[in-house]
Each structure stands twice: as structure tokens, then as C-alpha cells.
Amino acid sequence: MTGLDVEVVIERGGFRLDVALATSRREVIAVMGPSGAGKSTLLAAIAGLVRPDSGHVRVREVEVSGQVQVTPAKRGVVLLGQEPRLFPHMDARTNVAFGLRARGVDRAAARERADEWLLRVGLGGVGQLRPAVLSGGQQQRVALARALATEPAALLLDEPLTSLDPGTADGIRVVLGEQLAAADTTTIIVTHDVVDAAALASRLLIIEDGRIAQDAAVREVFRAPASPFAATVAGVNRVVGTARAGVWAGGDPVVHIAAGDAASRFALSHEGAPVAAVFAPSAVRLTRADEPWAPTRGSAQPGEWTTHVERLEQTPSGVRVHTRAPSVAADLTPDAVAALSLRPGTPVRLVVAGADVRVHAAE
The missing domain is CATH 2.40.50.100 (RNA polymerase II/Efflux pump adaptor protein, barrel-sandwich hybrid domain)
Known part of the structure; x- marks a missing residue:
């Protein structure tokens, strides 16, 4: 089954994003490109935060943008960026359970599943703590647990490790790799770090000037880069x-x-x-x-x-x-x-x- 089927055209202030992308259901794709190439705009269009001027977005063969417009909360898509955006007045367990509760899971079951997810991301025993007393890396793990707990059809990660120190980022990268391998979800990771692409993804998209410059297996992009930017990414x-x-x-x-x-x-x-x-x-x-x-x-x-x-x-x-x-x-x-x-x-x-x-x- 197709995970995502995306064909979008977005024009804003002289910039044009024109991208077509199809993924399998459990595929992990990395997206790289120069600043301003349109990477985050693509994620926003899939998530429903930006409405394309033309085209469509289909999630598991259900159209959520195009002839019909489905609200972001009902698309089965979760977007996680650099900031965890946890609710400061809620403890970690309640933050993770929030998405489950919004989908109709009863309180006791949501809290139980939240504890399970906190354990899976290496945060067992911190469910009662609020974000203010957690480190940046711990907050990002809570945000990841909250995102995956709802079993989204598509998980969109917009440079989630950029604001973390290298050691913390490496730890979360390991957690991401373990959890994405087991998740029944399509994942798109926008990143500037070649390690993210090599360690987490099987496919790499290079976006330049609003268009796909290369779309191939990660190893193929590194072996035969199709543009100067792709060569820089590959280090050759x-x-x-x-x-x-x-x-x-x-x-x-x-x-x-x-x-x-x-x-x-x-x-x-x-x-x-x-x-x-x-x-x-x-x-x-x-x-x-x-x-x-x-x-x-x-x-x-x-x-x-x-x-x-x-x-x-x-x-x-x-x-x-x-x-x-x-x-x-x-x-x-x-x-x-x-x-x-x-x-x-x-x-x-x-x-x-x-x-x-x-x-x-x-x-």
C-alpha cells in the first residue's frame, strides 16, 4: 500500500515549490537541500498547515488535500520540529497521553500506553515530571513518544535534532532508528546532517530551488550525486x-x-x-x-x-x-x-x- 502520494505546487512571493513524491507504507525518507529550497514548506503542505495552489496529498490512498481538504488533526499525520512544544503545565505522561485522549482513548488506557512509550524512548520513571525539569534531549524524547503513541500514518520530522548537542542527538538518533523500524508509519526526515540520512533513511531526496534534484537510495546519492549540492552532502x-x-x-x-x-x-x-x-x-x-x-x-x-x-x-x-x-x-x-x-x-x-x-x- 502507498504511504504518501504527494503532488503539490505552492507559489509564495516569487518562490515556487513543485514536487511529486510517492512512498511505500513503512518507508523512511530523508530530505536534504539548501536553506530556502522548500523542504519545510513540503512538510507543511503534507501536514495541512499550508494549502497548495494545485495538486493533491493522499495518505494511505485517502485524499486529504486537493478536491477535499481535511484538517491537520484528522489527517493521521504528525509533524515534529526542532522545538518539542510540550505543554508546560502537564507532566511527561500527560503530554504523551494527550494525543491518545484526543483520539478517544479512555484516560486509564492512555496513561498506560503513555508510560509504555516513555519506556520505549528511554524515559521510564519520569512520567510525573514536567518539561521544565527535563533536559532538552529528554523533552525531545517525550515529544517523539507523543508523536509515535498515536500510531500516525505519516511522521514528519523537521530537523528534530538540530538544536541538540552531538551526544544527545546521537542518543535520540538511536531511539529513532529503533522505533521507526518497528512503526507502521511512513517517515520523512528533513535534515542538514548527513548522518541522519545514512543512519535512519533508505531513500534520499535532494530538493533545490523548489524542485527535486535527485531521488534515489541513500547510497546511490552518495555514490553518484546529481548536483553540486548533492556532492557536498556526499563529501565528494x-x-x-x-x-x-x-x-x-x-x-x-x-x-x-x-x-x-x-x-x-x-x-x-x-x-x-x-x-x-x-x-x-x-x-x-x-x-x-x-x-x-x-x-x-x-x-x-x-x-x-x-x-x-x-x-x-x-x-x-x-x-x-x-x-x-x-x-x-x-x-x-x-x-x-x-x-x-x-x-x-x-x-x-x-x-x-x-x-x-x-x-x-x-x-
């Missing part, structure tokens, strides 16, 4: 050029990048077509170029070219050096950056081994 370089004699060619001046055997065979079968070369920043060997500097011309070996540093970016493990022609990132240690005296404008030579390069078709 993605440079688009043309297949020429089994190697990638592109840039101005022209640079050639060799690929592994399988990728070369792919490139040969796509001669003259747009292709994307994908490789990790850690696979790029960077040295200073000899002076006087000039960009590489066609005589260079495939996988070697000269360019210049565009900018330096600190990372948790060192320094990412961004270069031009083509735009490529290389990961170095701080010591290596200092030894090479790298700064914007420094001429550098890049080398990428063919075995580290994948090639796939580019739109």
Missing part, C-alpha cells in the same frame, strides 16, 4: 565535463581526468556525452606548482593539472583547500598547508589517480 568532488576517449575532459583550459577500468569503459560507451567525475577530497594529491605559473594545457597527463587556490576552509580533521579550473577540493593537514605556504591565489598542481575516480552520466 563532482566535476562535469565530456567523455573523450575513455577519460573525463572539461574546464577552461581543458583538463583530463582518468578513471578506473569500469569507469573508463562507461566513459567510452558515452563518448561525447556529458559525464561527471566523482572522487574524494582525500584522493587529491596537492603540491605547489613551479613558477612562473600557467594553467595546464592539453599536454598534461590525465589526472594531473595546475590551477590556483581559491580559498581555505577549516574542517574537523584539518584544512580543505578549494581550487579552480575545475573547482576541486583537497584535504590536507594544517602542517601541510603551512609547509606549502598556501593562500588564495597560490599556484598548485593536483594529481588524482584513476583508481579513485568514478564516472557517471550527468544531466
Whole structure:
């Protein structure tokens, strides 16, 4: 059975969201995209908080938006954002039981099920405590228990871990993974954290400028990103050029990048077509170029070219050096950056081994 069937067009102040999405009943989907791409607007449309200009939303094959409009409370959809939004005057047990009571469950049964859910999210014994004495992570767990206790047809999570410290977020991520695996619900997680996508979802949607730029299995998006943003998410370089004699060619001046055997065979079968070369920043060997500097011309070996540093970016493990022609990132240690005296404008030579390069078709 279909979990969600969504085709919505929303236009607001010059921005247009135009998205079509269908899910299976127990599927977990991650949604990523730049700020302002339309991710939260999509969730709001599914939840009934924003009315689309056209299209429809169907939940388990029942239309809740389109020819008919069903109120948010009756859609079988729960939206949980960054803020837990617990009732401050209610204890944790009563907060979790609130949704059940609203659906007609009697008081005693609702309180019993609330205690069961608090136990399932790791909060057994805190049912009598009010939100004010709970930590941020505990409050978010209560909110998750409240959301899942009603057994929604669809659970929409809008960056629920963003405001939490990494340790707390990891703990809730584990709870989410356990509970979503057992829940009979469709889950859509909007996130900026690649760990959420990798750990929780089987499918990843990339939304850019109000449209779906890529919709594939999480691993496929990471292996063959279809846009610069998707490549950033996957943590790889993605440079688009043309297949020429089994190697990638592109840039101005022209640079050639060799690929592994399988990728070369792919490139040969796509001669003259747009292709994307994908490789990790850690696979790029960077040295200073000899002076006087000039960009590489066609005589260079495939996988070697000269360019210049565009900018330096600190990372948790060192320094990412961004270069031009083509735009490529290389990961170095701080010591290596200092030894090479790298700064914007420094001429550098890049080398990428063919075995580290994948090639796939580019739109």
C-alpha cells in the first residue's frame, strides 16, 4: 500500500515549490537541500498547515488535500520540529497521553500506553515530571513518544535534532532508528546532517530551488550525486565535463581526468556525452606548482593539472583547500598547508589517480 502520494505546487512571493513524491507504507525518507529550497514548506503542505495552489496529498490512498481538504488533526499525520512544544503545565505522561485522549482513548488506557512509550524512548520513571525539569534531549524524547503513541500514518520530522548537542542527538538518533523500524508509519526526515540520512533513511531526496534534484537510495546519492549540492552532502568532488576517449575532459583550459577500468569503459560507451567525475577530497594529491605559473594545457597527463587556490576552509580533521579550473577540493593537514605556504591565489598542481575516480552520466 502507498504511504504518501504527494503532488503539490505552492507559489509564495516569487518562490515556487513543485514536487511529486510517492512512498511505500513503512518507508523512511530523508530530505536534504539548501536553506530556502522548500523542504519545510513540503512538510507543511503534507501536514495541512499550508494549502497548495494545485495538486493533491493522499495518505494511505485517502485524499486529504486537493478536491477535499481535511484538517491537520484528522489527517493521521504528525509533524515534529526542532522545538518539542510540550505543554508546560502537564507532566511527561500527560503530554504523551494527550494525543491518545484526543483520539478517544479512555484516560486509564492512555496513561498506560503513555508510560509504555516513555519506556520505549528511554524515559521510564519520569512520567510525573514536567518539561521544565527535563533536559532538552529528554523533552525531545517525550515529544517523539507523543508523536509515535498515536500510531500516525505519516511522521514528519523537521530537523528534530538540530538544536541538540552531538551526544544527545546521537542518543535520540538511536531511539529513532529503533522505533521507526518497528512503526507502521511512513517517515520523512528533513535534515542538514548527513548522518541522519545514512543512519535512519533508505531513500534520499535532494530538493533545490523548489524542485527535486535527485531521488534515489541513500547510497546511490552518495555514490553518484546529481548536483553540486548533492556532492557536498556526499563529501565528494563532482566535476562535469565530456567523455573523450575513455577519460573525463572539461574546464577552461581543458583538463583530463582518468578513471578506473569500469569507469573508463562507461566513459567510452558515452563518448561525447556529458559525464561527471566523482572522487574524494582525500584522493587529491596537492603540491605547489613551479613558477612562473600557467594553467595546464592539453599536454598534461590525465589526472594531473595546475590551477590556483581559491580559498581555505577549516574542517574537523584539518584544512580543505578549494581550487579552480575545475573547482576541486583537497584535504590536507594544517602542517601541510603551512609547509606549502598556501593562500588564495597560490599556484598548485593536483594529481588524482584513476583508481579513485568514478564516472557517471550527468544531466
